[in-house]
Amino acid sequence: MPRRTATMLASTLMLIALLCAGVFIKVPYSEMSPGPTVNTLAEHNGEPVLQISGRKTYPTSGHLNMTTVRVTSADYNMNLVEAIYGWLAHDSKVVPHDTLYPDGKTEEQSSQENAEEFSQSQESAKVAALKELHVPVTSWVIVSTVLKGSPAxxxxxxxxxxxxxxxTAVKAPGDVSKLVTKHKPGQDVVFTIVPAKEQAAAVKAHKTATTTQNVTITTTKSQDGGQERAIVGIAAGTDHTFPFTIDIKLADVGGPSAGLMFALGIVDKLTPDDLTGGKFVAGTGTIDDNGRVGPIGGVEMKIAGARSKGAQYFLTPKDNCAAAAKDTPEGLTLVKVNTIEDALHALKDIRTGTTADLPKCTTKG
Known part of the structure; x- marks a missing residue:
């Protein structure tokens, strides 16, 4: 056999062996790729994403798309070949498995956490939108979660x-921890509460719950590695009642990153102005009750997914701008936003064609 042929054969066999080995070698990585993008102003799976009753609504046009990231499951074992392909691919990103599933989090735990964050983001979107429209919202502090095995x-x-x-009256979730940590571990703290069932019944009857009860709990020492302090083992949150019904119908989506786009969709449906002017606008970002927009993960995947569906503008949280601007798809303008008001001002510029004034993302932020 000629030397050249033998060399080529040996190289081919070596390559095949390496590929076979790569398939069987498992690596501790996961993959992120562009997920579905949904127009909050339109229908999804046959029903409107935003359903508002008890209040006048107005026609809308164009797109206000929320965006998502598709990730491999917690129990997926990526092999070396897949990891290398993902590293080289333009529209995906390979990251350490613990980045997506820290502390050995299971698929079920991750899904539950994402569902809770998604639910909370919907509530915050409603509150932020109605506050922007100066519609009164009634809010109160609640027990959000109770830690298993805790004094509470x-x-x-x-x-x-x-x-x-x-x-001492509680006006915000942060007040609870401040008042509890005034104690030393082992001391009693007294909570004045309205039980959840009584509150739910009062809300359903459109009344205010008036019956309260005092609950005494003995504090314990924190075990989170930080400064020692007294705790009872709860997380406080906020609940709301609205003067009319706002339902967000979108299944199989998790996490808090659609908050901004839900809020904008609600504002669009409740005001006579057509926010987009028929343009295709997508975006992402968490939102709190006061309309502040927060950063999200996987922004590179989201802008790629949005552009592939036809988005012309992408509302980008300020803290994600630098990462997003490093590889902006052609034809997509990244607009920097820090609040819902920023987003509304940007939409006004977009629909009126005064886009030179838009605050655009750069690699510096």
């Missing part, structure tokens, strides 16, 4: 309304 387990329950701690 069996005494406080998710949904309980926290009226006061040690007789």
């Amino acid at each position: 387990e069996g005494k406080l329950h998710a949904g309980d309304v926290i009226k006061a701690v040690d007789g």
Whole structure:
């Protein structure tokens, strides 16, 4: 056999061996890629994404698309060949497995957490939108979660309304921890609450719950590695009632990153102005009750997915701008936003064609 032929054969066999080995070698990585993008102003799976009743709504046009990222599951074992392909691919990103599933989090745990974040983002989107429109929203502080095995387990329950701690009125979730940590571990703290069932019944009857009860809990020492402090083992949150019904119908989506686009969609449907002017606008970003927009993960995947569907403009959280601007798809303008008001001002410029004034993302932010 000629030397050249033998060399080529040996190289081919070596390549085949390496490829075969790569298929069987598992690596601790996961993959992110562009996920579905949904127009919040339109229908999805046969029904409107935003359903508003009890309040006049107005026609809308164009797109206000929320965007998503598709990720490999927690129990997916990526092989070396897949990892190399993902690293080289333009429209995907390979990241350490622990980045997406820290502390050995299972698929079920991750899905539950994403569902809770998605639900909370919907509530915050409603509140932010209505505040922007100066529509009154009634809010109160609740027990969001109770840690298993904590002093509060069996005494406080998710949904309980926290009226006061040690007789001091509670006005915001942060007040609860401040009042609890005034104690030393082992001391008693008194919560004045409206039980969740009574609150739910009052809300359903469009009344205000007036019956309260005091619950005494003995604090314990924090075990999170930070500064030692007294805790009872709960997380406080906020619940709301709205003067009319706003339902967000979108299944199989998780996480908090659609908050901004939901809020803008609600504003668009409740105002006579057509926010987009028929343009295709997509975006992402968390939102809090006061309309502040926060950063999200996987922005590179989201802008790629949005552009592939035809988006012309992408509303980008300020803190994601630098990463997004490093590889902006051709034909897509990245617009920097920090609040819902920023987004509304940007939409006005877009629909009126004064896009030279848009605050655009750069690699510096």
